[in-house]
Structure formats: C-alpha cells, structure tokens
Amino acid sequence: MAFTEGFLWGAATSAFQYEGAATEGGKGWSTADERCCLNASNQADASVAVDGYHHWEEDVALLKELGAKAYRFSISWARVIPTGDGEVNEEGVAFYNRLIDALVNVGIAPVVTLLHFDIPFALVEKYGAFADRRAIDAFERYARLCFERFGDRVKHWITVNEQNVMVRIPEMLGYTADDPDCAAKCAQANYHLYLASARAVACCKQMWPDALIGPDVSYPTIFAMTCSPDDVNTAFDLQQMMAFDPMRSYTSGHISLGELRAWKAAGITPTMLPGDEEILAAGAPNFMAVNWYCSTVVDTAAAEGEGGVLNIGAAFRARNPYLDYTEWGWSYDPRALRIALRECYERFHLPLMVCENGWSQREELGADGTVHDAKRIDYIREHVASMSQAIDEGVDLIGYTYWSFVDILSSSDGMGKRYGLVYVDREDFDEKECARHPKDSFWYYQKLIASNGAGLERVPRGL
Ligand code: BG6
DSSP: OOOOTTOEEEEEOOHHHHTOOTTSTTOOOBHHHHHHHHTTTTSOOTTTTTOHHHHHHHHHHHHHHHTOSEEEEEOOHHHHSTTSSSOOOHHHHHHHHHHHHHHHHTTOEEEEEEESSOOBHHHHHHHOGGGSTHHHHHHHHHHHHHHHHHTTTOOEEEEEEOHHHHTTSHHHHTOOTTSTTHHHHHHHHHHHHHHHHHHHHHHHHHHOTTOEEEEEEEOOEEEESSSSHHHHHHHHHHHIIIIIHHHHHHHSSSOOHHHHHHHHHTTOOOOOOTTHHHHHHHTOOSSEEEEOOOEEEEOTGGGBOGGGOBOHHHHHTOOOTTSEEOTTSOEEOTHHHHHHHHHHHHHHOOOEEEEEOOOOBOOOOOTTSSOOOHHHHHHHHHHHHHHHHHHHTTOOEEEEEEEOSBOOOBTTTBTTSBOOSEEEEEETTEEEEEEEEEOHHHHHHHHHHHTTTOOOSSOOTTO
16 A cells, blocks of 8 residues: 555544533634524534533543544634634633643644634624734734644644635625625635635744645535536536635635636625735645545536526536435545545645545444444545555645544534544433544544555455
C-alpha cells in the first residue's frame, strides 16, 4: 500500500456538533447555536451536543486506543472570544490548551479548524458579521490568538470549514432567507471570508513557518446522468461552482472567474478594495483540506422547472442507478474519491488531506453494548483503497480524518443520523449520560491504522 510512515490517520469532530456547554465556561453564543435552536423542535440542539466539553479526556483515551495519529477538531471562536472581537475568555483558552496537551502527550497531532459554521453571534448583532469588512480584522485577531497560544503544538491548521457550503445557507452566516438583502449579504460575506482566510494564512506563515495551513472545501464529485450536452454542461458548471471555483479563489491570488460570473449573473457586486488581490496572494495556502463523502449525478431532464429553468436542487437529487444510497440520499461511491483526489491535486499541486469522509445511518445500541456497523467498515475500507490508488498515481495525500470520531450532532439531522466510530448514548430528546461505546468500525479502523493501511481485508471490486 502507498501510505507513508507519517501518514496522518485520524478522525474528526467540530465544536458545535461535539462540545455542548453552549453557554458554559464563559462561551458566547454563535450562529451555529442559533441555527440549531431554530430546529430544536425536530432534533437535538447544540446545548449539550454529545457533551464533549465534559467527556474530552475519555475521548482522547479512546483516540489513543484507536491508534490515531491525528485528531481534527475545531476551536469555538465564541468560546475563546465570546463577543468575537472583545475580551479573551481565558477559561476557553485553557480548555483547548488542556485538550491539545493531552493529544500531544499521547502522540496525536491536533488538526485544528478555526471556523466550523460557528461565527460569534455578537458580530452578527454588531455589524452583520462577515457582510462587513470589520469581521476580517476580528477573524485575523482571533486566528493570531490561536497561533500565539497553541501554535507551538499545532502544526496543521484549517482556516474555514466549507465556506462553499456556508455561503449557501444564510443562517450559517447569521442572515435569514426572507431578508431582501440576503443574497447580497451572502456574496459579500463570501468575498470577505476569502480575505479573512488569506489574512490568517499570512499571519500563520509569518509566526510558524513550519506549519501547514489552508482552507477546507466541501467537494462532491458531480457526474452527468447521460451524455446529453445539457447534462454534461450542467455537471461541468456545477462541479466548477461547488469545488474548483472556490479552490481557485483561495489559491490563485484573485477571485475565480466563475465566482465573478455568478455574482454578475445574480446582479450582485460585492465591494472589493484596491489591495485585496495582494491580500489573497500573500495568503495562499500551503495545503488544502477536502471534505469528500459521495458523488452526485445531474439529470437536467428531470430537473427542469417552470419555463425550462433548471432547478439545481432537483438536479442534485437524481439517483445514480449503479450506487447504494444512505437514507438521506448520499451515495456510496468509493471509486469516485480517487477521481476527486486526482482532479484536485493535478489542478492545485498542494498537499491534500481528506478531513471528512464518512457513512451515516440510524443506529441503536445493541444488547451486547455495541453497534455492528458492517456497512461503515466497507465504506472505510473501500475509500482507503481508493486513496491508496490515488497516492500510487502521484497524489500528495498526507492524511485522512474519518468523519466522525464519536457520533456527533448531525448539522442537518441531529442524533438520528450517526457517523461515528464510537456510539454516543443519547437521543434527540433524551440526553442520558452521553456514554461512549466503540462500534465494530472502531476496531476495524484500529487494525487498519496499525497496519498503516495495509490491513484491508479484501481489495474492492474494480481497483
Ligand atoms: C460537512 C460538515 O458538510 O458535512 C459537517 O463539515 C457535517 O459539519 C457533515 O456534519 C455531514 O453533514 P450532516 O448534515 O449529515 O451533518
């Protein structure tokens, strides 16, 4: 197998989906907390999540037992600076210091995300958060604080998780879809987030030249349902829009032509200042994280709305008849990960890390105190085989953090949709004790890590 000795095998969580303690320890409110509250009659909110704030020591012990080389988690900006741009909450800083120390002490590299869907809500109230340029300064100050306090031990940083998703879900930015200025605010916030990410990258490079830092892009691979020119052209356009346009904006020193075209088509002109391209160029990342779960097919014939206009949501809902799907319509297509990694590496030539990749399903704790998640084992095995092939073909892949380490609060479906290697015993409306129970996949992944990826039980079909 192709994995090098230092390959970063690990698993991932994010603050609002894992920590809970939403108002404990001096933490401020965030857009993620607010968004979870909006949905609280349907599913669990972020107030307890899976109680990582009180279970983290046990979780680090489990990571050690897993043999993990890396743990990806996010810092809650509002936990370390409750108002986003004001006083530092030393209690929050101490929490992350303890976690990072515990990881490093057992040889696990922290892979730290600065912003994972949870902007301090005080910034929304103060000036509309990232639609205002002042949020860039606030983010840079927060990033600098993290580099100062944690940078001696953290050598892998992710600036922003899935900006390309955030800017399509107004509530994640602190806006509401019924605001007439919503589209303009989202576009301006999108533009400012590129600058904020670049300023954090430049700051980190100056303070910790040995660190790797970059954004994390959500990257669904998009295929055409048929070879009709409509399907082929639409799949191409959507693939650029969802993944490669944002990647170009982060890496090339200017906003991608695709994003500029999309704003123009929507009649939106974000304010851009002289000197911004210098900021983007100085903040070019030295690695890139991708979150990759599945492929999607585009069926334009099935997705035409009134007047023949393409309904993008419907286009994405088309099903590939050759693949299995989760209950939530996410396909099982491990071989497409190889294609994705090749596409990404050959375009941008940056070291890559797969920072999210995982299988979700409804699960219950069995009478034997565990969960027999055979499908998740298949998913891991076949995606690792696909990564191995991509490495053999020349891709510089440095790590894989399976999503998620323990079950987390799914950002769209609460506790009903579980991804973890470790079962967390709580239901949407019954928090119980949040006890941890490793699933079969935990023990499988432990073997896989111990063999550095060589312990795959069988080579998947077609590789
Ligand atoms: C990614 C996010 O988009 O997908 C995670 O970074 C999220 O936060 C994951 O949990 C899966 O999505 P969902 O909606 O199933 O939780």
